Amino acid sequence: MSESIHETKEPSYLEVKSHKGIWNWLLTTDHKRIGLMYLYAMITFFGVGVILGLMMKLELIAPGKTIMSAQTYNSFFTLHGIIMIFLIVVPGLPAVFGNFFLPILIGAKDVAFPKLNLLSWYVYMLGAVVALSSQFLSGGAPDTGWTFYAPYSFKTSTNMLPAVLGAFILGFSSILTGLNFIVTMHRLRAKGMTWMKMPLFPWALYGTAWIQLLATPIVGITLLMVVAERTLQIGFFDPALGGDPILYQHLFWIYSHPAVYIMILPAMGVVSEILPTFAQKTIFGYKAIVISTIAIAFVGYFVWGHHMFTSGMSGVALYIFSLLTFLVAIPSAIKVFNWIATLYRGSIRLETPFYWAASFIFVFMIGGLSGLVLGSLATDVYVHDTHFVVAHFHYIVFGGVGFAFIGAMHYWFPKMYGRMYDASWANIGWLFFFIGFNFLYMPMFYLGILGMPRRYFDYVDKFHNGNIVSTIGSWVMVFGLVVIVANLIKSARSGPLADDNPWNGKTLEWATSSPPPLENFEIEPVVTEGPYEYK
Amino acid sequence: MTNTSAHSEHYDAQIPKMGMWLFIFTEMLLFGGLFIVYSIYRYIYGDAFHLAAQELNLTIGTINSMILLFSSTTVAIAISSIQRGNKKLSAIFIIITMVLGIAFLVNKYFEWQVKIGHGLYPGSTVLAGFGHGDTLFFGLYFAMTGLHALHMIIGLVIWGYALVFIQTGKTTQDRPAFIENSGLYWHLIDVIWIFLFSLFYLIT
Amino acid sequence: MEHKKTHILSLKAQISILIALIVLTFMAIGVTKIEMGAYSLAVILVIAAIQAYIIMAYHMHLKFESPFFRVMVILLFILFLAVLFVTFLDYIYR
Incomplete structure (x- = not known):
């Protein structure tokens, strides 16, 4: 490490300027800059999504109309869902940290198709603009929820076409990213990096990329069918023309359930990177984690029916889907045990990224176990479409991806910007976020069991207490979020310069300078040992 | 097996090929979604599909099948020509392929026009009178052959680019990836057509 | 291993592939003329699968890839x- 400091360094990727001004970003094919462009776009969209969520919680602070009408509430939860799912959590970790760190982690100079990578970003932005335009065109904001369920999605007079086409275009971006990553991992690994010496974040991205590639086309064609349904009255899902609305649900969830694994696998990958570094210990059961990653990707493809237990499927299908759902819990649990075993007798350093990774395990376990309640037939009928479901998927999706995302941000921040953030503010932000998060979503489990349905802007009096706690929780959480973001923005501009390897990590990104040079490594790395060989 | 990351210094022919195949997988599943819908509705409305299929013109369908099979062969010859270094022959066979592709589309156009003339199009009252099975059959027919035709048009554009690239020397014997990948795309269209032909025209 | 010369089929091979594909198409059409009930769909799909196999194996070069x-x-x-x-x-x- 000390050698590289004294040598004359190559300029970092942020210092290389091949174009003028903003074009350095908009025309770049550097995977690191593209990753940052995704990051900035996503932070912006995430801000909008958070504000929508805050407003919905404010509406629910008291029964009856508080700040918005029922129709506004409908369009808010629809837009909140579209933004959070299609713009943030599905592309999130792969597009930001996958782009930035995948080539570095496998010792490559860039992804296999750098230009295609830039194209994916533009396709993503196009999809975002098209999807968000649905809010501002005449006709009214979409009110179907992010699932676009038929037959309402082609009966409603609101702007469904831009929303659906936007989701289609975003899917295309996701496919291109997945394709790029798979080829990169197959062809561009550094000398000596065999598959079984590849770090776990790339492994998670590999599983994710295959799901992106193999599931997204199904929702693509399904959304096109909804478009055809609205414009040409083809009748695929219209009972009046002989179509079957449940078939829409099948096709939609054939993608959208695997999409949950598109979200959570990279999050698990991030945690598998952070924990060994902060325990200074080899990850426990590397192979088990790899195999469970692939198993989740594969089995996760066949559990979509558990979103449809009350839709009117056949009994046989119900049993099969319930069984498969329980199966997919096994590899997830294997990972949790592996992480805990990694921490056991490790020399743990209590730094901010570690707090995020540890709290990830906490919220992921609550989310995962409540998922089993929804996966078993009898209990699902009872809590289906209640706030219990809302709590469950926020624990998994927001708790999982959100905690991993912010954790990754704090873990890799010194590498990305070459500067260090203020650790005490970061920890304060985490504390408020974590406490607020649990106050926000934990009462929803309770409300759901009492029978409060989701997607209603009003409720009866007996749900009042839980909702007050939840709304106050949302304020605490957002306060934490503001602290975190402000701290990171300030540190990116003026934080103290960071070392090349501030956490004493062993993976390849810590072997290059902070921030890395344009082609990532001054000397092409040669890998001789596994990724987490401590001591 | 291990490849150095130096993709700029040395050309790895596997990279574009692998990228194309992965893209083909997504295309297959895009149509796969429609094939799932087709299977479900054929299962539910088997008899109506049987009767509705009588309305399709087997002769035109067969002619189009032949056109595509021939064009797949001309594509294969165009590719082997460029691999042997014969740019001119390659260009000629690409042009023949494009002519065959256009012939397919013209044929398809007239076939659609006849159907629409008979009121057999989605949303028509005539079709609604026939019942649910026929409505869905023709809805699927137009959606699937339409999406297929769209891919043909995209394929033709790609062949146009291929001709330019041969002309400008971007595609050569050493770097035939663009033509090889265009060929893969065209063959994919052929494979999909074979299944469309079997499922729409060959219902007894 | 990936540097071995790409496999190029001869013209004769290309023509025989074409003939095989055409013959199979007409076999499938012939099957529709025979009354076989539910089996005809299966036979037609098998023939289509064979055609798809031939195209993917030879035209799309799968037989010669890794x-x-x-x-x-x-x-x-x-x-x-x-x-x-x-x-x-x-x-x-x-």
């Missing part, structure tokens, strides 16, 4: 059929 491509194509078809099967579990028993 095993990765072949394995993935096979897995893709298995995946598709499995999804179709699971979907049908709903419709058959509804």
Whole structure:
């Protein structure tokens, strides 16, 4: 490490300027800059999504109309869902940290198709603009929820076409990213990096990329069918023309359930990177984690029916889907045990990224176990479409991806910007976020069991207490979020310069300078040992 | 097996090929979604599909099948020509392929026009009178052959680019990836057509 | 291993592939003329699958590529059929 400091360094990727001004970003094919462009776009969209969520919680602070009408509430939860799912959590970790760190982690100079990578970003932005335009065109904001369920999605007079086409275009971006990553991992690994010496974040991205590639086309064609349904009255899902609305649900969830694994696998990958570094210990059961990653990707493809237990499927299908759902819990649990075993007798350093990774395990376990309640037939009928479901998927999706995302941000921040953030503010932000998060979503489990349905802007009096706690929780959480973001923005501009390897990590990104040079490594790395060989 | 990351210094022919195949997988599943819908509705409305299929013109369908099979062969010859270094022959066979592709589309156009003339199009009252099975059959027919035709048009554009690239020397014997990948795309269209032909025209 | 020369089929091979594909098409059409009930769909799909196999193996060069491509194509078809099967579990028993 000390050698590289004294040598004359190559300029970092942020210092290389091949174009003028903003074009350095908009025309770049550097995977690191593209990753940052995704990051900035996503932070912006995430801000909008958070504000929508805050407003919905404010509406629910008291029964009856508080700040918005029922129709506004409908369009808010629809837009909140579209933004959070299609713009943030599905592309999130792969597009930001996958782009930035995948080539570095496998010792490559860039992804296999750098230009295609830039194209994916533009396709993503196009999809975002098209999807968000649905809010501002005449006709009214979409009110179907992010699932676009038929037959309402082609009966409603609101702007469904831009929303659906936007989701289609975003899917295309996701496919291109997945394709790029798979080829990169197959062809561009550094000398000596065999598959079984590849770090776990790339492994998670590999599983994710295959799901992106193999599931997204199904929702693509399904959304096109909804478009055809609205414009040409083809009748695929219209009972009046002989179509079957449940078939829409099948096709939609054939993608959208695997999409949950598109979200959570990279999050698990991030945690598998952070924990060994902060325990200074080899990850426990590397192979088990790899195999469970692939198993989740594969089995996760066949559990979509558990979103449809009350839709009117056949009994046989119900049993099969319930069984498969329980199966997919096994590899997830294997990972949790592996992480805990990694921490056991490790020399743990209590730094901010570690707090995020540890709290990830906490919220992921609550989310995962409540998922089993929804996966078993009898209990699902009872809590289906209640706030219990809302709590469950926020624990998994927001708790999982959100905690991993912010954790990754704090873990890799010194590498990305070459500067260090203020650790005490970061920890304060985490504390408020974590406490607020649990106050926000934990009462929803309770409300759901009492029978409060989701997607209603009003409720009866007996749900009042839980909702007050939840709304106050949302304020605490957002306060934490503001602290975190402000701290990171300030540190990116003026934080103290960071070392090349501030956490004493062993993976390849810590072997290059902070921030890395344009082609990532001054000397092409040669890998001789596994990724987490401590001591 | 291990490849150095130096993709700029040395050309790895596997990279574009692998990228194309992965893209083909997504295309297959895009149509796969429609094939799932087709299977479900054929299962539910088997008899109506049987009767509705009588309305399709087997002769035109067969002619189009032949056109595509021939064009797949001309594509294969165009590719082997460029691999042997014969740019001119390659260009000629690409042009023949494009002519065959256009012939397919013209044929398809007239076939659609006849159907629409008979009121057999989605949303028509005539079709609604026939019942649910026929409505869905023709809805699927137009959606699937339409999406297929769209891919043909995209394929033709790609062949146009291929001709330019041969002309400008971007595609050569050493770097035939663009033509090889265009060929893969065209063959994919052929494979999909074979299944469309079997499922729409060959219902007894 | 990836640097071995690409396999180029001879013109004669190309023509025989074309003839095989045409013959199979007419076989499929012939099958529709014979009354076989539910089996005719199966026979037609088998013939279509053989045609698809020929095109993918020879025209699309799968036969000469590294095993990765072949394995993935096979897995893709298995995946598709499995999804179709699971979907049908709903419709058959509804």
